[in-house]
Amino acid sequence: MSRVHDALRRLEHSGALSLSGAALNSEHWLLGFLDDLLGQFRASGDISFEAVQRLLQQHEQIYLKDVETARRMYRTYPRQFQQDSSQQSHKSKAAPA
Numbered sequence: 001m002s003r004v005h006d007a008l009r010r011l012e013h014s015g016a017l018s019l020s021g022a023a024l025n026s027e028h029w030l031l032g033f034l035d036d037l038l039g040q041f042r043a044s045g046d047i048s049f050e051a052v053q054r055l056l057q058q059h060e061q062i063y064l065k066d067v068e069t070a071r072r073m074y075r076t077y078p079r080q081f082q083q084d085s086s087q088q089s090h091k092s093k094a095a096p097a
Contacts, residue, residue: 032059
């Protein structure tokens with residue numbers, strides 16, 4: 001058995017990911033990736049390096065699409081982003097320390 005397989009077995013038996021204490025945002029890509037990886041492992045009972053690599057590439061493609069969408073939005077609506085950043089700086093100055 002591979003190290004990945006052993007680690008997934010331990011995660012499977014523990015019942016939940018213990019990354020909540022790792023100060024990761026609930027929308028962090030790593031949590032989604034691990035959740036998908038565990039889902040594939042539960043479905044097949046086995047995992048290979050190639051399967052992990054494919055899943056990671058899928059997450060990378062989603063990320064790159066999101067970045068491109070954000071860039072297009074910024075190019076199309078630059079004033080909206082400038083307003084948002086100036087509003088946030090005013091809020092942070094007004095917030096009590």
